[in-house]
């Protein structure tokens with residue numbers, strides 16, 4: 001019996017944690033405002049960006065890598081998008097398409113951000129695969145370099161006064177479909193796509209294989225460098241997308257945007273049961289991880305807990321989830337012992 | 341030594357053990373006398389390693405008891421087993437890759453220097469080198485373990501286990517990776533340990549070794565005890581009957597090749613310091629044996645052909661056309677497969693299922709628009725599990741939970757599924773039981789009959805002699821000579837392999 005309970009606890013730990021948090025916040029917030037549709041929609045809006053980053057991070061972490069540069073890439077790509085929306089398509093002072101009409105300019109900004117994000121991701125990938133730099137170090141360097149460029153971009157000023165049609169992308173006024181903000185739809189769509197990519201495609205299988213045993217994968221004909229390069233590009237593109245959504249949400253592209261976002265994304269992935277050693281992880285897990293973090297943040301604010309204590313609680317929850325995961329591994333080992 | 345009169349050095353009584361979905365051991369007992377070499381035999385997945393892991397504290401047992409010198413002992417961790425004087429050489433290596441040989445040998449018991457908590461490196465290297473030299477292996481103990489060949493790693497494992505003061509030493513397929521030369525030094529070492537009163541449990545699928553070194557044998561089948569007898573009272577056929585429960589023709593069935601056009605030609609291949617001017621040709625339908633001592637460069641030849649290692653000069657022709665192979669990926673695309681010798685590090689993704697490992701090298705055949713067709717994949721995996729008789733509860737079992745021999749079969753399954761036209765087998769029957777071995781030989785013959793060109797590297801001379809149409813012998817990175825099937829003998833191979841003219 002005790003075994004059973006433990007089993008459920010560890011198998012569905014993250015789901016249970018989510019339920020416990022939701023129930024607790026529902027009961028304890030004044031007038032149960034936590035559970036109102038408006039607030040629930042708010043939560044999904046708040047976690048959309050972390051979910052998108054978490055998706056990319058899941059790919060990276062399954063290959064036993066890590067990407068610390070995503071927060072900086074987010075900020076930089078937000079600036080790129082805002083700049084292009086305002087000043088047209090241009091590369092390094094050479095204007096290609098000036099003064100495009102607004103809807104087209106928004107598209108240009110979005111594409112620009114995705115391309116730049118993917119490009120930075122590919123640089124990370126090349127440094128990691130060709131020059132064999134440890135991913136932690138490589139992306140740590142990228143994190144500060146790209147952040148530096150974000151400040152240089154507009155003399156450390158944010159780019160504001162963005163057209164309304166751009167702001168809508170962030171899910172604010174007019175930026176909703178069936179009451180749900182656009183970024184939430186985007187995140188959902190990406191969850192579905194990436195889930196299928198990871199679980200059903202050849203590429204997905206190779207991602208797991210590389211994380212499970214890189215040399216054995218290489219000798220099985222998997223182009224391990226290409227797989228790794230790809231996951232960093234995916235991560236970069238998603239960070240670029242997140243940058244656009246973030247800038248649109250606050251109607252301003254800020255070089256300081258996205259600080260610590262990489263850590264939130266990693267937290268969501270790890271909460272979702274991925275192993276930092278590689279070879280293990282799922283997108284649905286990451287989604288749940290992002291939900292737990294989002295619910296926690298929102299609930300704590302609703303309860304009026306001070307910012308400092310919020311931080312403490314966030315850390316406690318992550319630690320707890322990881323301990324659950326450890327317990328699961330230990331439990332599996334014990335099951336072998338007491339099997340039957 | 342009359343057995344009834346003395347207390348056994350080790351007794352394992354009524355041991356049972358179940359893994360999820362697998363009854364690995366069912367009421368198994370084992371008695372080993374002082375100074376005895378006791379062979380533990382059985383098919384792949386019979387439960388030999390599991391029994392020994394229980395003894396070594398690596399797995400807890402479900403029921404049963406263990407006695408040392410007649411006294412019940414409680415073993416609940418590798419440490420407690422070690423303290424009781426039980427050492428084990430695991431079937432799968434347990435060395436720390438980035439530490440050198442000496443550091444591995446003395447891991448956890450490094451000689452202390454005069455200054456507290458410092459290691460006396462000079463003494464450590466000297467002692468380690470002495471142990472290694474005594475084993476008759478040529479290797480520098482300062483070499484990191486991941487740069488040693490599989491056989492050298494095995495010798496480091498042996499050095500590590502035997503250099504401890506032990507009462508019982510378990511050797512789980514120590515010889516699987518060794519050539520005759522190292523095997524001889526291992527046997528010398530075993531005899532010496534035996535005369536010092538150490539008891540040895542020896543697991544192997546090579547029965548000749550059992551007859552040579554063991555006093556008694558215990559045979560397991562499907563997790564159950566079948567028999568314990570003196571080796572002198574048994575013959576080969578009886579042992580096999582005990583193991584498989586039926587008669588088995590133990591001949592290597594060889595259909596001589598109807599040699600066709602050349603499939604693969606290697607011309608003046610060089611890799612500085614490793615391979616020197618390698619020239620060879622394999623024809624469709626032919627089995628080319630590659631013999632030589634450990635470190636002679638056989639694996640390196642296979643890896644070079646397969647694009648796993650860069651080459652400095654030379655060229656490779658496939659079916660008469662020169663090709664550039666710069667990665668395993670391109671080799672596979674050209675229809676070449678390499679069955680690697682080290683399954684744990686190079687052959688398998690241990691955490692993945694049997695199904696996923698089987699299909700990894702040929703996912704393209706199962707995919708449409710990049711999506712893997714699950715039904716087809718399951719079908720393929722199921723087919724190979726059945727064809728090769730892989731003992732696994734389901735195709736979803738993680739390969740790390742399979743017995744060593746069954747893991748090897750999964751590696752074979754993966755390469756059979758690529759339907760390659762040229763297959764390079766590097767020690768294909770390593771760790772495979774007698775019954776399954778015959779099946780694999782049949783399989784190789786069948787592939788050859790279908791026109792596949794095969795290069796087979798093996799350290800087992802009878803295997804090389806029995807299976808090959810032609811034999812190339814390597815010595816220190818060069819091809820020392822070629823022997824036809826008719827003229828080849830063990831002596832001639834050894835003569836060439838040791839550098840004789």
Ligand SMILES: Nc1ncnc2c1ncn2[C@@H]1O[C@H](COP(=O)(O)OP(=O)(O)OP(=O)(O)O)[C@@H](O)[C@H]1O
Nearest residue numbers: 359364384385386387388389390741742743744745
């Ligand atoms: N950790 C594990 N989890 C689940 N099943 C296991 C585990 N370890 C071993 N088994 C199963 O227990 C059985 C016995 O395995 P064991 O490794 O003892 O066989 P073996 O006799 O050593 O075979 P081989 O000759 O191939 O090494 C096999 O069916 C194997 O699949």
Ligand SMILES: [Mg+2]
Nearest residue numbers: 389431743744
């Ligand atoms: Mg075994």
